[in-house]
Amino acid sequence: MNRWRTALLAASVGSVAALGLVVLPDIPASAAPADLVVDYDCTPAGPDSIVRHGPVRLTTNLTFATDLVVGGPLNFTWKLKYANSTRFQSPNYFAAGAQVHAVGNVQLLSSWQGILQPKGTADQDTKLHPDSYLTLPETINDPGLMDKPGTIKVTPRDIEVDFTPPDGSVPVNDGNETDNPTDLQVKYSGTWTSLDDRPSAEHHVHNDLHETTEMGASAELTFVGTGVEYIGPTDKDAGTVDIYIDGYKVATVDPSRDEDNKPVNHDLNGGVKLWESAGLEYGKHTIKIVNTSTKPAWLDAFNVLTDTQKIPTGYHRAICKLVGGPVSVVVTVREASPSPTATSPTSPPPTTTTPPPSTNPPTNNPTTTGTPTKHITPPPSNNGMGHVIVVPPATGTSSSTPSSSAKPTATATATKYVKAQVAKTPKGGVDSGEAPDEPRPYGLMASGAVVLMGSATSGLLMRRRRAEHAGGLK
Numbered sequence: 001m002n003r004w005r006t007a008l009l010a011a012s013v014g015s016v017a018a019l020g021l022v023v024l025p026d027i028p029a030s031a032a033p034a035d036l037v038v039d040y041d042c043t044p045a046g047p048d049s050i051v052r053h054g055p056v057r058l059t060t061n062l063t064f065a066t067d068l069v070v071g072g073p074l075n076f077t078w079k080l081k082y083a084n085s086t087r088f089q090s091p092n093y094f095a096a097g098a099q100v101h102a103v104g105n106v107q108l109l110s111s112w113q114g115i116l117q118p119k120g121t122a123d124q125d126t127k128l129h130p131d132s133y134l135t136l137p138e139t140i141n142d143p144g145l146m147d148k149p150g151t152i153k154v155t156p157r158d159i160e161v162d163f164t165p166p167d168g169s170v171p172v173n174d175g176n177e178t179d180n181p182t183d184l185q186v187k188y189s190g191t192w193t194s195l196d197d198r199p200s201a202e203h204h205v206h207n208d209l210h211e212t213t214e215m216g217a218s219a220e221l222t223f224v225g226t227g228v229e230y231i232g233p234t235d236k237d238a239g240t241v242d243i244y245i246d247g248y249k250v251a252t253v254d255p256s257r258d259e260d261n262k263p264v265n266h267d268l269n270g271g272v273k274l275w276e277s278a279g280l281e282y283g284k285h286t287i288k289i290v291n292t293s294t295k296p297a298w299l300d301a302f303n304v305l306t307d308t309q310k311i312p313t314g315y316h317r318a319i320c321k322l323v324g325g326p327v328s329v330v331v332t333v334r335e336a337s338p339s340p341t342a343t344s345p346t347s348p349p350p351t352t353t354t355p356p357p358s359t360n361p362p363t364n365n366p367t368t369t370g371t372p373t374k375h376i377t378p379p380p381s382n383n384g385m386g387h388v389i390v391v392p393p394a395t396g397t398s399s400s401t402p403s404s405s406a407k408p409t410a411t412a413t414a415t416k417y418v419k420a421q422v423a424k425t426p427k428g429g430v431d432s433g434e435a436p437d438e439p440r441p442y443g444l445m446a447s448g449a450v451v452l453m454g455s456a457t458s459g460l461l462m463r464r465r466r467a468e469h470a471g472g473l474k
Contacts, residue, residue: 034329036062038156039083040320048224048284050088050100050134050163051318057083058136058320062106062156066329069336073143074152076118078104080136080159088136088161090128091316092224093184094306097166098124102137105157111150111333115157118142134163152331156322163316165306171231172221173205173301186210186302190217190291204270205231205301212297219299220288227278227305228287232298233270236263239295244288245277252292270300282311 042056061079068074080102088100104118120137128134172184174194188210195209210219221228230243230253238255253275258264277287291297 033063033065034154034331036156036327036329038062038327039323040159041323042088042159042161042318042320044317045160045319046162046315046317048091048316049318050091050161050316052089052091052131054086056086056088056318056320057323058159059083060156060159062104064154064329064331066331068146068331068333070146070149070333071336072146072333074116074146074331074333075143076104076106076116076141078118078120078140078156079138080120080140081138082136088134088163088318090124090130090132090134091163092128092130092165093170094124094128094165095168095170096125096127097168098128099164099166100124100134100136101162101164102140103160103162104140104142105159106142107155107157108144109153109155110330111148112152116142116144136161146333149333149335152333153328154331155326155328157326158322159320161318161320162313164308164311165225167308168306169229170304170306171205171301172223172304173299174208174210184221184223184304186299187220188218189220190214192217192219198268198270202233202268202270204233204268209233209268209270210299212291213294215291215294217297218288218290220286221302221304222284222286223302223304224282224284225304226280226282226307226310227276228280228285229273229277229303229305230275230287230289231271231300231303232274233268233300234258234264234266234272234274235268235296235298236265237267237296239291239293239297241274241297242290242292243275243277244286244290245280246285250277251275255298268298273303276305278305278307279310282306282315 038060040058040060042051042058044051058080059082062076063078064074064076090098100122102120102122106116106118108114108116118140119142120140122135122137124135126132170184172186174186190212191214192210192212195211196207198204198207198209200207228245230241232255234255234257236256240252240254242249243251243253255272255274256264287302289297289299
């Protein structure tokens, strides 16, 4: 009865194999993603912070998957927004194109130890003046690749927010709010005269000009940037001017001479860069010009420069800390299931010979004669996650020569099905020790029985004929 069941099972498997189907493993559905809402209070952390008038409250939404496989990313998506009317604000006057940067910190413990830092940037599309509201990055994120199974305790930590001004320059002289920042005022010491509404042909900044003939009179500007230019007219009657940066004398300029140190022969040729201090460390600096004679000295404007490549991280920074205690979520990383494969039904492999029973796994290496047998090597175990159906030829013949080390195999006309990745287990299990059924030549036995019955019938007929010739049966 067991053999009939085996034959039926083989026939069922054969019908599936003929369709070239693969039994795929069941993949468990992913666990629901974590969705954490966390509030933060942000306070100044740099010398000229974007937190200008008390703490700024943020509310954040951190999401990430909690069920991963090895080789997949642990991707944190962190949305940021202001929680109330408090805002980050511009620390100074800047052209359009400044940026706000946010960096989150997510602590990983257990199978992994470390910090992931989701990042994001928001462009400030308009000109800024002190206390202009700054736009936050809507989302910060950072994927981390999982390279081994385990569990991870995920805990959100501090968020750092910083500000980067754009490359460029801001001219500062005297004028109204439209053409001159009110908080970037030039401080004049001594006697200076404001010459407004100058002819446009003179090319003065904003068409106005300050002039002094007092020896020792000065003009001073405190600014934030990486450089500054002294803008004024060249004139045949100009006197020399000393320049100080942060209290140190750094240069003396003579506006009565040109770039080649030749005397000029014109009057009030405005808008000329008389001197430049580039390459300053980004931060707050002071420039001061001092008239060294009783000859005229002029100031069109100071041009404040910003080179973002020289801006250190943290100058305008704010640090945001959790409101209340930290919250943690555990993430599980499991081994990825190997993808099962199936032999194409259009190119079936030939049958294999059956090796003698052994307590060791079959080697698929019998001694054969005639057409060599192709051996099907099962793929590595897929840990029970389904199986692969291997399709042999529909019909075929294989023969083997009996020897002391191999059992003879009869001619086969039926299809042989091999279930990959499944080891043969002796009947009765490990405890009984009963050996597996040996292959039986049922086809050969049936053929022999037919031949034997034919031979017996032929012999009986011959005896009857002889008896008739001899006059009866004996």
